[in-house]
Amino acid sequence: MAEYETFEHDVLVVGAGGAGLRAAIGAAATGAKVGVVTKSLLGKAHTVMAEGGVAAALGNADDRDNWRVHFADTMRGGQYLNNWRMAEIHAKEAPARVNELEAWGAVFDRTPEGKISQRNFGGHRYPRLAHVGDRTGLEMIRTLQDHAVHQGIDVHAEVSIVALLKDGNRVAGAFAYDRERGRFRVFKAKAVVLATGGVGRAYSITSNSWEYTADGQSLAYNAGAVLQDMEFVQFHPTGMVWPPSVKGLLVTEGVRGEGGVLRNSEGRRFMFDDIPENYRNQTADNEDEGWRYTQGDKTARRPPELLTRDHVARCINREVKAGRGSPHGGVFLDIAWIKDKIPNGAEAIKRKLPSMYHQFKQLADIDITKVPMEIGPTTHYMMGGITVDGDSQMTNVPGLFAAGECAAGLHGANRLGGNSLSDLLVFGKRAGEHAAEFAKANGAAAIDAAAVDSAAREALSPFDRAGGESPYHVQHELQSMMQKLVGIVRTESEMKDAMAQLVGLSERAAKVGAEGNREYNPGWHTAIDLKNLMTISEAIMRAALERTESRGGHFRDDYPDKDPQQATFNIRLRKAADGSMSLSKETIPPIPAHLQEVIEEQKS
């Protein structure tokens, strides 16, 4: 093995978003020596962008709320494909994780009694999202970051992991380069936690940043771990549609939680036209009731704008396709109308949704306290990901853990808003603690020199092809292809076409070149990340082709209905011995009686 700068940790955490930081804190608290790696600077991970809030049944805004309701809401939202054990743990532990943030300095918005305030969000029966205006993610990441740096954790900022290293079956560390100098690094670790976030960069219209190239999912897949539920991509109903350069940028669901309504070009609140059966008795049947709900009237039911994201996104799609869209191909989201309902409405909007006000004012020259916004669906979140054990978050590869958006299970076929930030805290902590435990029990592993050398050669190969195609061009083509053929509405013929195109794109991806030198070279980095996007696009397509029904985030035009037969399994993908992607259907273990009881009791 050539000489590389080498670092040793008991637990290596890949990712410094909410999940990674919480894992690092959890591992460090047991006395383990912890390192955290991030592609960006500390505090810039995707979690910083979260707006609406973190879901936890604190019961501050409505004392009828408790873990049972949160559990049932999460399962219903996920169309019962969720890992029920994770849904149970999540609902039970989220309140403690949120309160803990307050002990570390977070300053959430308050109720009149001085407690943490909670807001309404789609699919949550009661107001449940602890929040700070519409910058909850910033509050969360800053709190975790500021706490973590005092816990003796080593932070490796602007370092990218390109391969996991193994010793026999178990994980032994990871291979990386630092972005600034372009030099390679070897991380020896007794346990590794992946907390790398999502895959949004596989699509052209997305709320996700450049970081979301599915690194964790493909690192795990290539190391022998299993992926599941990859057909379930969440398209958030409200992304900006204009101007073109901000297409896809998120407009928080908080707008609807505060009373914002959706209208088509005829001024009609079309969400009232299509309320799914299993939500009917929880949904308002007139505009006035919906409004009262957003204002905290406990006898009112939620407006249909707050149905689950998959459903709202499809209704918007339908309106646009039927020619009832807005000028730039979306529909209207109106919060300005609440000025007729409450005194000082414009001020209230600015106070409750400051960054939305700012975002539209600065990027689109639109004052949301005066006119409606134009919005449309945007690729937002990956429900699927790395298969883990519900209690420990360990994958099938010993010593390899995953938490946060890159892991699968909690959300099933569709994630409820706010359930991601709580997911990061609950399962980040668990992953960190169990990883530390694994490290203690299993000791050091050996690094495979040959594997390191081959990872280095592969990482450098784009330079051997200087003058080759621009990696950005291949990435852009992949994104438009995925958007068009494997997007919000899917059919078999289009996805088969996509499969065929992916073969050609993968060949081109293997030939892209990097110009310049190794120091802070984003072209080179994009060339490396491209492989991960290819792997994950293939996984999405294969799973989506296999599921011949419509459920949650996965909608098939050729199979528009839910098929009860297909509610019994998760689709799993793994790398076969010959390097191809193999698919299986894994039966979901039967839900225990005490949890089934909770689901039944909450159906009324």
Place this chain on the structure above:
Amino acid sequence: MSTATFRIYRGAQGGGEMKDYTTEVSEGMVVLDALHGIQADQANDLAMRWNCKAGKCGSCSAEINGKPRLMCMTRLNELDLDKPVTVEPMRTFPHVRDLVTDVSWNYRVKKKIKPFTPRTPDAPDGTWRMQQADVDRVQEFRKCIECFLCQDVCHVLRDHHKEESFIGPRFLVYAAALEMHPLDTLDRTEELKEAHGIGYCNITKCCTKVCPEGIHITDNAIIPLKERVADQFYDPVKALVRLVRGKKA
């Protein structure tokens, strides 16, 4: 579609030069979009930082036509496109490559500020009670996205390089958020006066002018902190109380 020219600083470790790139621009674009276009088509290796493209992460700080700004929040229609638009890295920090600078000093400084230390919980379940009115000010400070534009523009750092003895406006805001946090029990006034060098600030307000979050850095954070320092160190009664209790007086 029309075109515009961007004059971008290219090179490593300060040894660079301005280079012109002409690219297509369209309605609604921001500087970051134009640079992405240039990166994809003409300069694959153009180094810059960005993440959120929505003014939320504070990664894309640069000096555009000489002004410290976020590239993702600077719309082209605010700029005169008849002339080349200059885009340079933040000048106060050591240069790495193209538009990327070494901002690690900021992270080291922050670590030196005494961390949040709350009073014992108010309720038996381990939680606290705080009124919204009592946290409004702290929430203003906590809006900071750590873009470090205020650090870039502050003359104490930019021109006089007092990095060893002055923490800069960003961390005065941070210290203010801790000092004014209703639950925090520590007193940081002595360090503010000594190690953190609050006295170097002569209230020019340049930091406030560039803050993309609109935080009233000088009026709401620095001046009240300066008053605390003055009160405690020059008011004999308070100085005595401090001596005895070692706490916020």
